[in-house]
Amino acid sequence: MTEIPSPGLGTSGNKDAARCAETVQTALELGYRHVDTAQMYENEEPVGEGIARADVPREEVFLATKVLPDNLAHDDVLETTKRSLDRLGTDYVDLLYVHWPMRAYDAENTLPAFDRLAEDGIAKNIAVSNFTPELLDEARDILDTPIVANQVEMHPLLQQDELQTYAREHDTTLVAYAPIMQGTADEVPELRDIAEKHDVTPTQISLAWLAQVENVAPIPKATGEKHLSENLSVPELDAQDVEKIETIDREERLVDPDGAAWN
Template structure:
């Protein structure tokens, strides 16, 4: 399995052309090497502009995007993937996800299109996003390529133990979006105490907790250069066994992103 950096850059909601391109370029020149976008974010063009601006070779950037749920019929996958490549200004992406397994999604029709894109050299890896274990099983039965990554909401308030165990057993990456629970980790006593102990922030503790887990990486989003650096530094924060156990023991399950309420619907 190819390695992913433990901290990547999420770009959800960053739809200002100049700001998005600037933060992507700055992130890459700061040390980020994994950039995540999606058709539904309406910013693939700006992400591509940022990659082009950065003084970083394209082959050193792991670029991921996602096919939206109304483009998951076989021919639509192929066409929309080409459109994404055009907007991003690249010949291929490192990872292409099924964004949500709903609406036009049908494993028998959708998944073979991803295999074809991989065979044609337009994508290097196949990813799935927001799948249940049962849906992962169904996709695996159809998919020729291995699942490279599964992207889900994951943070200390939604720890995704079952999907993490699945990722570990299947040896694919679990990519955590909303990894600081939209800032709600700042109000969790256990995380505040660990942050004080390490003279750091609750957000960095949350990212470090994810980075400490096997097969897990995170993609926090930000439009601030200071937060870019803080997030990247969190990947170097070494939590001890007691810290990790204290966060593991948080018994809350708060899903912050409901697909039916997603702002792009």
């Protein structure tokens, strides 16, 4: 199983070039070793700039990007990934995702291009995002290269039990986006109660829960040094805390694949 550093830094929505580059640099110098971007985010260039400016060797950074759903035809995957590398200022990415199985995505046409990029060393690992178990099975049947991760929305109000089981069975990682519920963790009473017990924030409790779930790597978004540091400092949850979270009886999905909130 490919080890994916956790937590990672999510960069969705961070389109201000100077701020994005500064955030990436700060995160890496604080100890993050996993940076997640995408063609869709329109920030690959400043992400690459932040990596170049950080006092951290490139080979220690696990860099991930994703191919835009409109770019998932075979030749477009090859061409646009090379453009992504140019923007990122690197010869390879550590992880390359199919961003969403929609629009130009066609498993038989799309996935061989990902195999090609893996064979050429342009993508050290390949992955998918927002895939169901059925779509994962189809992709695994077509690909020669292992799928090392499935990036999905995951947090205490969307616990992804079925995909957790699938990840364990197939020795892959669930990379959890929106892990701090887009900043609304403090609206969940159970998280507030546990946070008070540990003298931390509800956001830190959400990340603490994800950190103890097998085969999961959260990628919280943050910009300021204070929040970046807090996301690295989460408490150890006891069995009572975990049970309280895992028995939350409501579910809420925050990201709409048909809307502007794409990750």
